[in-house]
Amino acid sequence: MRHLRLIPKPKQGELALLTRIRDRAAKVPKRGLRLGIGDDCALVQPKQNEELAVTTDLSIAGRHFRLDWHSPDAVGHRTLARGLSDLAAMGARPLAAFLSLGLPSNLARPKGPQPAWIDRFLDGFLALAEKYDTPLAGGDLAESSLAVADIVLVGAVPRGKALLRCGAKPGDLVYVTGALGGAAAGLAQLDKKARKSRPRSDSTDLNDSLARHLYPQPRIVQGLFLLRRNLATAALDLSDGLSTDLAHLCSESGVGVAIDSASLPIHPAATMQQALHGGEDYELIFTAHPHARLPRAIAGVPISCIGRIVPRRRARTQITLLTAAGSQPLEPAGWEHFS
Amino acid sequence: MRHLRLIPKPKQGELALLTRIRDRAAKVPKRGLRLGIGDDCALVQPKQNEELAVTTDLSIAGRHFRLDWHSPDAVGHRTLARGLSDLAAMGARPLAAFLSLGLPSNLARPKGPQPAWIDRFLDGFLALAEKYDTPLAGGDLAESSLAVADIVLVGAVPRGKALLRCGAKPGDLVYVTGALGGAAAGLAQLDKKARKSRPRSDSTDLNDSLARHLYPQPRIVQGLFLLRRNLATAALDLSDGLSTDLAHLCSESGVGVAIDSASLPIHPAATMQQALHGGEDYELIFTAHPHARLPRAIAGVPISCIGRIVPRRRARTQITLLTAAGSQPLEPAGWEHFS
Numbered sequence: 001m002r003h004l005r006l007i008p009k010p011k012q013g014e015l016a017l018l019t020r021i022r023d024r025a026a027k028v029p030k031r032g033l034r035l036g037i038g039d040d041c042a043l044v045q046p047k048q049n050e051e052l053a054v055t056t057d058l059s060i061a062g063r064h065f066r067l068d069w070h071s072p073d074a075v076g077h078r079t080l081a082r083g084l085s086d087l088a089a090m091g092a093r094p095l096a097a098f099l100s101l102g103l104p105s106n107l108a109r110p111k112g113p114q115p116a117w118i119d120r121f122l123d124g125f126l127a128l129a130e131k132y133d134t135p136l137a138g139g140d141l142a143e144s145s146l147a148v149a150d151i152v153l154v155g156a157v158p159r160g161k162a163l164l165r166c167g168a169k170p171g172d173l174v175y176v177t178g179a180l181g182g183a184a185a186g187l188a189q190l191d192k193k194a195r196k197s198r199p200r201s202d203s204t205d206l207n208d209s210l211a212r213h214l215y216p217q218p219r220i221v222q223g224l225f226l227l228r229r230n231l232a233t234a235a236l237d238l239s240d241g242l243s244t245d246l247a248h249l250c251s252e253s254g255v256g257v258a259i260d261s262a263s264l265p266i267h268p269a270a271t272m273q274q275a276l277h278g279g280e281d282y283e284l285i286f287t288a289h290p291h292a293r294l295p296r297a298i299a300g301v302p303i304s305c306i307g308r309i310v311p312r313r314r315a316r317t318q319i320t321l322l323t324a325a326g327s328q329p330l331e332p333a334g335w336e337h338f339s
Numbered sequence: 340m341r342h343l344r345l346i347p348k349p350k351q352g353e354l355a356l357l358t359r360i361r362d363r364a365a366k367v368p369k370r371g372l373r374l375g376i377g378d379d380c381a382l383v384q385p386k387q388n389e390e391l392a393v394t395t396d397l398s399i400a401g402r403h404f405r406l407d408w409h410s411p412d413a414v415g416h417r418t419l420a421r422g423l424s425d426l427a428a429m430g431a432r433p434l435a436a437f438l439s440l441g442l443p444s445n446l447a448r449p450k451g452p453q454p455a456w457i458d459r460f461l462d463g464f465l466a467l468a469e470k471y472d473t474p475l476a477g478g479d480l481a482e483s484s485l486a487v488a489d490i491v492l493v494g495a496v497p498r499g500k501a502l503l504r505c506g507a508k509p510g511d512l513v514y515v516t517g518a519l520g521g522a523a524a525g526l527a528q529l530d531k532k533a534r535k536s537r538p539r540s541d542s543t544d545l546n547d548s549l550a551r552h553l554y555p556q557p558r559i560v561q562g563l564f565l566l567r568r569n570l571a572t573a574a575l576d577l578s579d580g581l582s583t584d585l586a587h588l589c590s591e592s593g594v595g596v597a598i599d600s601a602s603l604p605i606h607p608a609a610t611m612q613q614a615l616h617g618g619e620d621y622e623l624i625f626t627a628h629p630h631a632r633l634p635r636a637i638a639g640v641p642i643s644c645i646g647r648i649v650p651r652r653r654a655r656t657q658i659t660l661l662t663a664a665g666s667q668p669l670e671p672a673g674w675e676h677f678s
Contacts, residue, residue, distance in 0.1 A: 052385070056479050060487075150479070
């Protein structure tokens, strides 16, 4: 028997919950999805000459979110945003999302007149799904002592055109979308609030940084733009922090990089450290040929040139930070599990 | 910052672990996979006129497996088998697997001279992956107080040909592959062992039932056979138990079903109750036109006719069990979460 149970139980909760999710998910349009929730698998239909980009991201209570810090709709939004951001980094068009949820049973039940945690989670999840035409096509549900959410995104890209991490060449310029460190500044605020220390101020910048942490915006439109115009030689998304993600880029492309600290688009509420090492901004970092003509903004999101790809060095660290005081190696110091 | 951490940490464990997984995964051939572990997404390339089947299954310690009952390689095997079985039920050819793992840090570390739990998990996972030409194409890793594994399988089917749950018609005959209840009998054995009660005997049947629980065999070859020969009008896999899975079939096809208890291929170590309601056999249940000629076995696995599809009734339960004592409604009594 599937779940370590030796005596059969009458059926109630899970099917009712699945039906509720299926009904709510049905409201997002399903272009590339031929069959959604309800069978053994969903069926996804790319166009001719397209291939499929697939990514998974695991979110765990106490690690990626805290039930006492994050509202359920922010957890739902962030869960989906992580996956969409990976598609954006490939220049992929979202086709379908799959969600595996493990939840303590109290999060699946309404609290008196209040909707259940899972319904508010779905509010955040499905609002973002609708914004990016991403139907919820399937997933799994299980009771769990710890809340966990694994998100799977399937997207489509023209064959052979996906933006990869491995295409950066010495001489290419390095760009980022939007601002850096906002999400980290927002998280620091949540931490202060939890420790009941006085907030710095109720400024617009701080509110914006909190929004960037709670409701990050995946750069789907910007990724599609870069792919269609053939502008980027390599791309990835900023999830672990600029220093760590630049190290991934260098390692996959076999290059080094020199970053000009003065040109970093630091979020007004963030410190330089947060901009360099804070994760979860979900901006895109990409490289382009030095003669490529990049717009100043794509769909309202600013594009900043922050440095240049250089030949691979023998040094342990491939990232150099240029400051007014001279140049220094920049060690990857973003997040890593099991460290 | 991604993981609720306010101060950057130096990098060590996760990248080393990822490299180890990537190296081990590289040994499985990658036909339909154009890009595997290492970028923001993997790239999967179906053939022309194919669509993609996608499924996810969440396994949680204490729910779907127990660290004190199941060896790590059995947990790895079972994790992948669940996903492959969903592909089998659609008649899909596996293209790629994605694995999200949340693990307590001690399971990621070697125990003295012993390999780490995660390496033994990968032994079981990758052995089954190799058997079914299923490359591990990506996933996610996180530290977690509770061990969780979410498996994603992507497979290919000729467009419009997938075996669905919704095609059964009154008059169709109902078939199952293999034997029923073996996995439930195996689980009951593990439970007895844990409670230190004396095992019934060390018979071959009991050993086989234990193997069916610990190392279930997904019916990929049988699903592909049914699809290619156009034999099945509907299909699904037996994961939650015959009674519950038959109810899914009835509900999706809008029909009822009459099962002949005398024709059920009950595993020699199993009881009738285990055959009717025990889950995790991962056999296929499918329907076929009454004139369709089914072989007695497909690739060595017996095929048994166990009943017939009937028109939908007004009754709450759509399943009738025919026994020597007469006919009776069969309530779905397999596993359900949040019940």
